[in-house]
Amino acid sequence: MACAEASNPSGGSTKKPAQCFALIDCNNFYASCERLFRPDLKYKPVIVASNNDGCAVARSAEAKALGIKMGTPIFKIEDLIRQHDVQVFSSNYALYADISNRVMTTIEGMVPKLEVYSIDEAFADLSGLSSVVSLEAFASELRDKIERWVGIRTCVGMAPTKTLAKLANYGAKKYAKTGGVVDLTSETRQRKLMAITPVDEVWGVGRKLSKRLNAMGIGTALQLADADLKTVRKTFSVVLERTARELRGESCLAMDDIAPTKQQIVVSRSFGSPVETLDSIESAVASFIVRAAEKLRYEGQCAKQVTVFMRTNPFNQTHAQYSNTTTSTLSLPTQDTRELLGVTQALCQRLFRPGYRYTKAGVMLTDFYQPGVFQPSLFAVHEPKPKSQELMAVLDALNQQQTGTLFFASQKTKTDWHMKRERLSPAYTTRWADIPKAR
DNA sequence: TCTGGGGTCCTAGGACCC
């Protein structure tokens, strides 16, 4: 990378180094993680279920070939699973997060700037690199290294904008003969791929938008790129206009290599089985707010707004439905779990209606401030809990060593809401007892 | 019987002010 800079000194040539983004994306990430420690499953169909063993959220190539779609409820494909001996795993986020870190660290060692976009993908800034080495050769080396060091396969797409890099990655995944690497630097290649790519595969175009676009005669990515920008903006929004510009090669989305501070923290779960008592819901919500407060302190923030929501199962039409949400604004932002617990408990009581079968609840923290920054109103009575910061720090430190070491009384009175995880794999990489043995 | 969870951004509309 240093060479690239040196060969193009600022102030010398007026030619700017070619802007280039790479998108590196892990193949079938969760399924691949499960397979990493089960080589016997190498060519078998594998799926990973969402929380509560609800939906299929990751599928191996073999599972995709069976026609299992992203988000399909597991109970709807039980026959298929039996028939083809599909291996089903409950989601094991501790494992995936750990493997993800290894992948990201490996990439970081090879590129000047990295933006971790999600658990299984990252953008890298490769601007100027093409004047030094072949982009394709570089990307292949990157893939090889990740596979050798971590054991995870990836695909790499490269292009002058993020949206085109996403598209290049889509091409690398979809067409095997690319060898998992697509360089979309040339406009001719961009247009060639866009012409055969349905518009709903474009980053930023979802179900609703693609339907409306199709109705207007825009069916491919290329047609969106060539659409009149003013019309796009007027008919849709500035967001889609930006997408169209990016498809034309005009970079509108920059690298975001410093993680922005969070605006909200949500913790919610579907229950393992429906619950009907206020007691159970309170205990579930208590656990959620304890976790949310942990995240809040990890972010180094204080929250001023607390929201609680609860609902019945919207898919079940035979029982009465209820769904509601309520918010409380504190006089002072806080990160103290005890204070937040008091608020959510009151909100639960306000929200709860007897006679319903609740299947999900959650909490949300919003309106964040840095500790000590908030200006209280002149007459506000401020009585912070004594030693709050110290106590919370001790709590977090202990729980970090071993989850659940310390907990609040309100958390554990009832456990009937706990989620189902019947097919959980061991914590291969994060728990000593679960480390695989190689004899 | 059994249908995930955690985020961001934008827009429209209402309240309020001058």
Add this chain to the structure above:
DNA sequence: TCTGGGGTCCTAGGACCC
């Protein structure tokens, strides 16, 4: 009782992402 325009701020809801 009639009657204007423009600005800001906030919230709810919708769309998207993985």
